[in-house]
Amino acid sequence: MGTPVDQEVTAADLLAGDLPWLEELQGRTVVVKFGGNAMVDPSLHRTFAQDVVELWHAGLRPVVVHGGGPQISAMLDRLDLEVRFEAGLRVTTPETMDVVRMVLTGQVQRELVGAINAHGPFAVGLSGEDAHTMTAVRRPAWVDGQPVDIGLVGDIVSVDAETVRALLEQGRIPVVSPIARGTDGEVYNVNADLAASALAVALGAERLVMLTDVEGLYADWPHSTEVIERLTATELDGLLPDLASGMLPKMEGCLRAVRSGVARAHVLDGRVPHAVLRGVFGDRSPGTTVVPDTVPVGEGAVV
Numbered sequence: 001m002g003t004p005v006d007q008e009v010t011a012a013d014l015l016a017g018d019l020p021w022l023e024e025l026q027g028r029t030v031v032v033k034f035g036g037n038a039m040v041d042p043s044l045h046r047t048f049a050q051d052v053v054e055l056w057h058a059g060l061r062p063v064v065v066h067g068g069g070p071q072i073s074a075m076l077d078r079l080d081l082e083v084r085f086e087a088g089l090r091v092t093t094p095e096t097m098d099v100v101r102m103v104l105t106g107q108v109q110r111e112l113v114g115a116i117n118a119h120g121p122f123a124v125g126l127s128g129e130d131a132h133t134m135t136a137v138r139r140p141a142w143v144d145g146q147p148v149d150i151g152l153v154g155d156i157v158s159v160d161a162e163t164v165r166a167l168l169e170q171g172r173i174p175v176v177s178p179i180a181r182g183t184d185g186e187v188y189n190v191n192a193d194l195a196a197s198a199l200a201v202a203l204g205a206e207r208l209v210m211l212t213d214v215e216g217l218y219a220d221w222p223h224s225t226e227v228i229e230r231l232t233a234t235e236l237d238g239l240l241p242d243l244a245s246g247m248l249p250k251m252e253g254c255l256r257a258v259r260s261g262v263a264r265a266h267v268l269d270g271r272v273p274h275a276v277l278r279g280v281f282g283d284r285s286p287g288t289t290v291v292p293d294t295v296p297v298g299e300g301a302v303v
């Protein structure tokens with residue numbers, strides 16, 4: 001599917017007749033993960049940035065965690081370095097790590113900060129390494145039941161959200177790169193979906209929004225593109241073992257988030273202009289919504 005025709009949508013349009021939502025979300029934190037495959041089109045950068053600023057103007061506290069997998073791979077290709085993934089994670093040698101750091105914090109993060117700041121002095125970029133925001137340990141990986149060495153890939157073990165909170169208190173929009181300091185002092189490459197989920201939990205966020213390059217979680221991918229609209233944590237847990245690489249960390253991140261206090265996690269098609277506003281406002285988000293097993297009364301509770 002190509003990128004649909006751009007349509008100007010504002011929070012006000014999406015809020016028409018929907019004011020209880022706005023009240024409920026006032027002052028609440030929303031973590032938005034902008035993924036590499038959904039961010040290759042520059043016009044989507046612009047509408048993404050507009051949406052994030054609209055959320056801010058509507059009284060929410062948006063935090064962006066960005067990916068950049070395709071951009072890292074393109075740079076590795078240019079440098080004649082190997083691009084290899086195992087179990088959905090990039091095999092990260094020390095040389096690869098230099099490129100990951102350079103592309104994520106030096107290029108992708110800067111572009112997003114610039115796009116948001118076209119609207120005012122909102123965005124401040126930081127890396128998960130900064131002020132011990134994200135701490136990781138080396139992540140083990142298995143392929144066909146055998147352990148494989150994927151190098152400097154981290155699993156986040158703790159998040160110190162104080163710096164991000166301080167920025168939010170100052171009225172800024174933090175833009176965070178998924179890189180962590182290791183407990184062993186190394187620097188680790190972290191999957192951006194899992195980084196967004198860990199930060200959403202640490203911030204006590206109301207929502208986690210994952211933008212990707214498909215309409216949501218397909219029930220029987222690659223055979224069908226029927227989107228699963230809503231899942232409870234337990235239902236998702238049951239599906240995880242059958243998910244293929246790209247969706248696995250995303251859905252694992254959604255599961256961890258809703259099991260640790262985030263009220264809803266959404267997986268949305270980031271190729272649709274203004275996907276963020278469409279996902280956050282209104283009573284029915286497009287894409288896939290994951291909810292905790294017990295949902296507060298009045299939210300169409302399941303289980």
Ligand SMILES: Nc1ncnc2c1ncn2[C@@H]1O[C@H](COP(=O)(O)OP(=O)(O)O)[C@@H](O)[C@H]1O
Nearest residue numbers: 035036037211212213214217218221244246247
């Ligand atoms: N069940 C599924 N439903 C939808 N997409 C799936 C599924 N399983 C695997 N995928 C793949 O996952 C991809 C999204 O993951 P990924 O490429 O890592 O996205 P991003 O760059 O947005 O993080 C889709 O483009 C699709 O190819």
Ligand SMILES: CC(=O)N[C@@H](CCC(=O)OP(=O)(O)O)C(=O)O
Nearest residue numbers: 035036067068069089090191192
């Ligand atoms: C360990 C690992 O795989 N890290 C990812 C980090 C970027 C990322 O997750 O970007 P997307 O969201 O665009 O895929 C990588 O090196 O590609």
